[in-house]
Amino acid sequence: MSIIAPSILSADFAALADDIRDVERAGADWIHIDVMDGHFVPNLTFGPLIVEAVRSATKLPFDVHLMIEKPEQYIPAFIKAGADRITIHAEACVHLHRVVHLIKEAGLPAGVALNPATPISVLEHVLDDLDLVLIMTVNPGFGGQKFIPGSIQKLQALRSLLEQRGLNGMHVQVDGGINAVTAPLVREAGANVLVAGNAIFTEQDRAAAITALR
Ligand SMILES: O=C(CO)[C@H](O)[C@H](O)COP(=O)(O)O
Numbered sequence: 001m002s003i004i005a006p007s008i009l010s011a012d013f014a015a016l017a018d019d020i021r022d023v024e025r026a027g028a029d030w031i032h033i034d035v036m037d038g039h040f041v042p043n044l045t046f047g048p049l050i051v052e053a054v055r056s057a058t059k060l061p062f063d064v065h066l067m068i069e070k071p072e073q074y075i076p077a078f079i080k081a082g083a084d085r086i087t088i089h090a091e092a093c094v095h096l097h098r099v100v101h102l103i104k105e106a107g108l109p110a111g112v113a114l115n116p117a118t119p120i121s122v123l124e125h126v127l128d129d130l131d132l133v134l135i136m137t138v139n140p141g142f143g144g145q146k147f148i149p150g151s152i153q154k155l156q157a158l159r160s161l162l163e164q165r166g167l168n169g170m171h172v173q174v175d176g177g178i179n180a181v182t183a184p185l186v187r188e189a190g191a192n193v194l195v196a197g198n199a200i201f202t203e204q205d206r207a208a209a210i211t212a213l214r
Pocket residue numbers: 007009010032034065067138139140141142143144145175176177178195196197198199
């Protein structure tokens with residue numbers, strides 16, 4: 001059964017806590033929080049203060065996707081604010097191994113995200129330390145973009161690699177352009193955690209939208 005993580009990038013920011021409660025009632029498993037710094041990606045979103053402000057709205061895990069340069073400078077603040085798991089971008093870290101271990105030493109599961117143009121080979125020497133690999137299925141920065149079809153081959157290659165390495169329990173997350181059409185394709189290719197913003201928050205019936213993805 002897929003884990004469904006609504007991305008609050010597509011929520012109503014003036015009613016963020018209400019929208020989080022609504023997707024929890026609708027059957028969401030994790031709340032996906034897209035942090036953007038205007039440098040690593042050409043957009044700005046939330047900081048730790050917003051995460052802290054909505055923390056009490058739900059008991060669901062906060063899945064924090066850091067699309068920021070120098071994530072090590074901000075990881076402690078996001079943990080204090082209520083992050084339950086943190087994913088960093090391989091492209092944003094000069095010392096990827098060190099940043100992965102900073103997250104793990106704080107007791108949180110660590111994920112690494114790869115942009116569409118980044119090969120999975122960059123994970124070779126950190127793979128054993130991860131809880132999750134995020135295959136970006138759009139270029140990060142905005143919600144509502146079109147799914148990149150080449151992501152399917154990348155997911156299949158990642159699944160084979162995980163099997164070879166005896167890491168079948170690792171979460172394989174996808175993010176960007178996931179909807180009722182692309183969800184079965186990514187699941188078939190090996191993804192088990194589906195992030196979706198527009199496909200959930202633009203729908204009146206969010207329970208039906210989540211069921212359709214699952
Ligand atoms: O990380 C992200 C963008 O960088 C978002 O999580 C993603 O875009 C979700 O939005 P949608 O499902 O509408 O594509």
